[in-house]
């Protein structure tokens with residue numbers, strides 16, 4: 001079984017990012033296990049936590065979960081033309097202790113969304129910059145910028161349009177090819 005962690009950049013209960021993430025998780029074939037990983041419980045990163053005996057247990061739990069994962073799907077809104085702080089926090093937490101980053105070498109894919117027309121371009125590319133440094137080979141094409149994201153979902157939180165599903169399926173298929181290349 002290939003494990004894919006799904007990380008939503010939004011903590012709010014009704015987050016469109018999380019709803020989109022759940023829809024996209026269903027597009028993976030049965031031999032892929034997707035898991036929505038909680039990030040809202042992680043204390044804000046403080047380098048003093050790296051001292052022996054000082055590691056928050058939420059960090060240890062998160063790092064242990066992520067060590068078992070083969071790939072990561074990020075779905076994020078844009079906050080002030082960048083990624084939300086909760087998402088940056090989890091990237092920082094996972095990157096330490098130095099030399100033991102849980103991100104290293106894991107294939108990744110990015111979806112950004114916004115309720116307006118801009119579709120989270122700034123967040124998407126700031127995240128891309130970070131993933132480059134974290135050594136996460138990422139899906140380049142198709143890029144996924146979802147505009148008018150609140151209009152994409154019905155009352156049950158499902159995509160309204162078959163065209164949206166088809167586009168995201170083509171994105172997931174490319175991601176699967178990338179993951180398989182790194183499994184070999």
Ligand SMILES: Cc1cc2nc3c(=O)[nH]c(=O)nc-3n(C[C@H](O)[C@H](O)[C@H](O)COP(=O)(O)O)c2cc1C
Pocket residue numbers: 010011012014015016017018076077078079080081082113114115116118119120
């Ligand atoms: C602190 C803050 C900053 C925001 N900055 C941006 C922004 O730079 N660009 C944008 O398109 N939307 C911005 N928004 C609006 C978000 O796109 C909107 O809240 C979005 O729905 C959040 O996604 P969610 O439903 O997954 O929480 C901002 C919202 C907040 C709370």
